[in-house]
Structure formats: structure tokens, C-alpha cells
Amino acid sequence: MREKDIIAKFTILKQIEPRQEWVRLTKQRIMGVPIHERFGFIDIVSYPSFFRISNLSYLVRKPAFALAAFILLLAGGVALQVTNQKLQNGLSLAEEEYQDTLASLELAQAQLQELRVAVEDNDTEKVSLAVKSFEERNAQASKDFVKLVENSSKKALQAGMKLVQLQKEKSQLERVLGTTLGEEKNEELENATKTLIEQELSDLENRTLTEEQQQLFAEAKAAYDDADYATALEKVWMLSQ
Amino acid sequence: MEEIRAEFSRIYDTYNGKIYRFIYLKVESREVAEDLASEVFLDAWKAFQKGQNPEPKIKNVQAYLYQIARNAVSDHHTSKKFKTVSVEGHMDIQDTGDPVEEQAAISIEIERVRGVLKTLKDEYQDLIIWKYLDELTYPEIAQITGKTEDTLRVNMHRAMQALKGRLEPGVTPEPVLGT
CATH class of the missing domain: 1.10.10.10 (Winged helix-like DNA-binding domain superfamily/Winged helix DNA-binding domain)
Structure with a gap:
């Protein structure tokens, strides 16, 4: 083998890439994310210390600053109104995210169906195309779901149930194909599902449950403890109905 | 501070793939490569913050990143704490669109x-x-x-x-x- 051929062999290693989730999360973890980037409208980090309540006692000792203080309070009132308006916008954003997630899930579901038909028809060309499309849509649906859990867990349960159903059907088809569709393990998705279940279980713990519901709750908790998050989510969803 | 952050963000975007691959080719699993690459960038970020004033301390960012990556791999191989990590066959490669x-x-x-x-x-x-x-x-x-x-x-x-x-x-x- 010539040197040129050896070099050519090694260039295949250029295809090794880090996971995109890792790239993003590591950057966030290392450099931190400013609060305003996370919430979009409340910049707590850059809030000047001058505006802290404890500093108002200073104004009592300096009456000449009373007018300035009054103006500041007035401005504060206006700012509060604006913030309330933005909070309302935040709520409608959650609804929008919920609708986006449902749409992504439906698209992924439709693509899975297309793939299933291509497999049944033994149409290899269509299978290849459908696999790629499904992987993209499934990844998008998972991404939207993770975002939804982060921003609006209340809306996430219904979407979560649809996602579990989609993953079940995906697993069935993977057995037929003898290969994995997309990532074998999506840690981000798993963590989001886990978080969602934890929140739901915590809510349910404080409620009065019937005997049947208590049984379901125990099953959900057991599945959660076994890290069987799909089953746990299913049980939690049944409890919420 | 925002300028430093933006500059390091650019460095991270440019080198994270290369540093990850460099480490991945020398360790046993994706998880270990991710852990070590994270450490490399965390160390670099700390050094970068310290060295910004009055003038940049890190003259050659690429050389610096590879040096700490080499040290991280070397420490990993001599450390016992990572020796129980399981080997995982899964690998991340570019999606070339192939079947x-x-x-x-x-x-x-x-x-x-x-x-x-x-x-x-x-x-x-x-x-x-x-x-x-x-x-x-x-x-x-x-x-x-x-x-x-x-x-x-x-x-x-x-x-x-x-x-x-x-x-x-x-x-x-x-x-x-x-x-």
C-alpha cells in the first residue's frame, strides 16, 4: 500500500463528529446563558443595584431626592405593566410551541406510515428516502418536545403520550428492518421525559386518589424507578384523564 | 465581558469538532470523549477569561487547545477513575444522506x-x-x-x-x- 493510499484511508475519519446536542449543551454549560436569552424579556442579571428596595431608605434621609424617587416608582409601575403584557405573550408562546410539537409529531407519524408502506412493498429506493425523511422528522419532533417540556410542562403530557406512541411504532418497524432509525439513544429526549414524569408524579402525590388511581400511581412510580419512562408516562397520562 | 464571550463562542464553534475527534480517536467511547472535550473547553474558557486583560495571554488558541486535549487524554489513560467506563459501539458520523x-x-x-x-x-x-x-x-x-x-x-x-x-x-x- 502506497503512502497516498494510507492517507486516503485515514480521511474517512473526518466523518467523525460530536453529537449536536452535546455541542450545544456543553457551550451553554461552559459559558452560561444570560438570563435574558432564556426568558426573552426579564434581564435580572443586568438589573442595577441602585434599584434594589433596600436602597430606598437612603431617600428618607435625603428629601431632595423625593421627586426622583417618585418618578422612579412611576417608571417602575409602567415597567410592571409592560412585563405583565410580556408574560401574557409568553403564555401564547407556550401554546404556539405546543401546536408546533403536535404538528411535528403528526408529520413524523405520517412519514413512519409512508416508510411502513415502502417496506411492505419491498421498494428499496423508497425505503432509503423514507428512512431519511422519517429520521429528520422524528428528530424534529423530539427536539420540539424537549423544548416544550422546558418551557411549558403542563402542555407537554399530551404531546409526550403521542411521542411515546410514535417511538413504539418506530421500534416495531426497526425490528422488521433490522436496523436503528436515527439515534439509538436520545439522552436529551430521555431527560425531558424523565423531568416531565417527575413533575407529574410530584403533582399527583399531593392529590387525593381513588383506589384504582392509587394503583396506577404505584405502577407509574415503579416504572419510573426502573427507568422505563415510556410506561411511566403512559400511566401518568392515564391518571390525568 | 460580552466581547470575551463572543470571541470564545467563535473559538468553541471553530474547534469543538476537531478537539472532540482528536480525543475520540484516542479513547474508548463517545462518553469519555465528550467528558474530556468538555473539560478542555472549560479549562480554556477559564484561561481565556483570566488572560484577556491587559492583553491576550493565549497567543495561539489552536495550539493551546490541542495541548490541553493531549494532557486530558494522557491523564485519562493514567487515571483509574475512568477505567470502568463501558465501551459503546455507537459512533457519530456525518449524515451523508447515504442509505x-x-x-x-x-x-x-x-x-x-x-x-x-x-x-x-x-x-x-x-x-x-x-x-x-x-x-x-x-x-x-x-x-x-x-x-x-x-x-x-x-x-x-x-x-x-x-x-x-x-x-x-x-x-x-x-x-x-x-x-
Whole structure:
């Protein structure tokens, strides 16, 4: 083998890439994310210390600053109104995210169906195309779901149930194909599902449950403890109905 | 502070793939590579913040990142704490749009070439990664290693000699290759 051929062999290693989730999360973890980037409208980090309540006692000792203080309070009132308006916008954003997630899930579901038909028809060309499309849509649906859990867990349960159903059907088809569709393990998705279940279980713990519901709750908790998050989510969803 | 953040963000975006790959080719699993690469960038970020005033302390960011990556890998190999980490076959490769079967074949070939690379001594592995994967020049590699360009060329020649015949299809890499 010539040197040129050896070099050519090694260039295949250029295809090794880090996971995109890792790239993003590591950057966030290392450099931190400013609060305003996370919430979009409340910049707590850059809030000047001058505006802290404890500093108002200073104004009592300096009456000449009373007018300035009054103006500041007035401005504060206006700012509060604006913030309330933005909070309302935040709520409608959650609804929008919920609708986006449902749409992504439906698209992924439709693509899975297309793939299933291509497999049944033994149409290899269509299978290849459908696999790629499904992987993209499934990844998008998972991404939207993770975002939804982060921003609006209340809306996430219904979407979560649809996602579990989609993953079940995906697993069935993977057995037929003898290969994995997309990532074998999506840690981000798993963590989001886990978080969602934890929140739901915590809510349910404080409620009065019937005997049947208590049984379901125990099953959900057991599945959660076994890290069987799909089953746990299913049980939690049944409890919420 | 925002300027420093933006500058480091650019550095991170430019080098995270290369540093991850450099580490991944030398350790046993994706998880370990991710952990070590995270450590590299965390250390670099701390150093970057400290060194910004009054003038940048890190003159050559690329060389600096590779140096701490090498140290991280070296520490990993000598440390016992990571020795129980399981080996995972899963690998992240670029989505080339090829059918599933072709992607699987690429993964197998990558794993084989990676196996051959790991049979070389560390110095040769580094050289091949920098020269043929990261496409660094000899002067750039010299900045990372502190060796002369002539020494690097001789070492590269030796690495190539050692590799001859080992990358033929069907050849199983032997565990150790000497100098």
C-alpha cells in the first residue's frame, strides 16, 4: 500500500463528529446563558443595584431626592405593566410551541406510515428516502418536545403520550428492518421525559386518589424507578384523564 | 465581558469538532470523549477569561487547545477513575444522506481505521490526525508539539512505514506498533 493510499484511508475519519446536542449543551454549560436569552424579556442579571428596595431608605434621609424617587416608582409601575403584557405573550408562546410539537409529531407519524408502506412493498429506493425523511422528522419532533417540556410542562403530557406512541411504532418497524432509525439513544429526549414524569408524579402525590388511581400511581412510580419512562408516562397520562 | 464571550463562542464553534475527534480517536467511547472535550473547553474558557486583560495571554488558541486535549487524554489513560467506563459501539458520523446500509458500512470502516490508528504510539497518532484530518501545516504542528519541522517530517515518515500493509481490507490491527 502506497503512502497516498494510507492517507486516503485515514480521511474517512473526518466523518467523525460530536453529537449536536452535546455541542450545544456543553457551550451553554461552559459559558452560561444570560438570563435574558432564556426568558426573552426579564434581564435580572443586568438589573442595577441602585434599584434594589433596600436602597430606598437612603431617600428618607435625603428629601431632595423625593421627586426622583417618585418618578422612579412611576417608571417602575409602567415597567410592571409592560412585563405583565410580556408574560401574557409568553403564555401564547407556550401554546404556539405546543401546536408546533403536535404538528411535528403528526408529520413524523405520517412519514413512519409512508416508510411502513415502502417496506411492505419491498421498494428499496423508497425505503432509503423514507428512512431519511422519517429520521429528520422524528428528530424534529423530539427536539420540539424537549423544548416544550422546558418551557411549558403542563402542555407537554399530551404531546409526550403521542411521542411515546410514535417511538413504539418506530421500534416495531426497526425490528422488521433490522436496523436503528436515527439515534439509538436520545439522552436529551430521555431527560425531558424523565423531568416531565417527575413533575407529574410530584403533582399527583399531593392529590387525593381513588383506589384504582392509587394503583396506577404505584405502577407509574415503579416504572419510573426502573427507568422505563415510556410506561411511566403512559400511566401518568392515564391518571390525568 | 460580552466581547470575551463572543470571541470564545467563535473559538468553541471553530474547534469543538476537531478537539472532540482528536480525543475520540484516542479513547474508548463517545462518553469519555465528550467528558474530556468538555473539560478542555472549560479549562480554556477559564484561561481565556483570566488572560484577556491587559492583553491576550493565549497567543495561539489552536495550539493551546490541542495541548490541553493531549494532557486530558494522557491523564485519562493514567487515571483509574475512568477505567470502568463501558465501551459503546455507537459512533457519530456525518449524515451523508447515504442509505442505511451504506452508513453502516462506513461506520464499520471508520471503526477499523480507528483501530489501526490506535495501534500506533501516541506521537504518531497525533501527527496523522493533525496532518491528514485537521490539515495542519508542519509549522502549525511544530507550535503544538514544540518539535522542529524536520523531526516532525521524519516521524511522519516512520508512522507511514509502520502503517504499510495494516490498512488493507481484512487485516486485523495488532495491539502495539513500535517506532
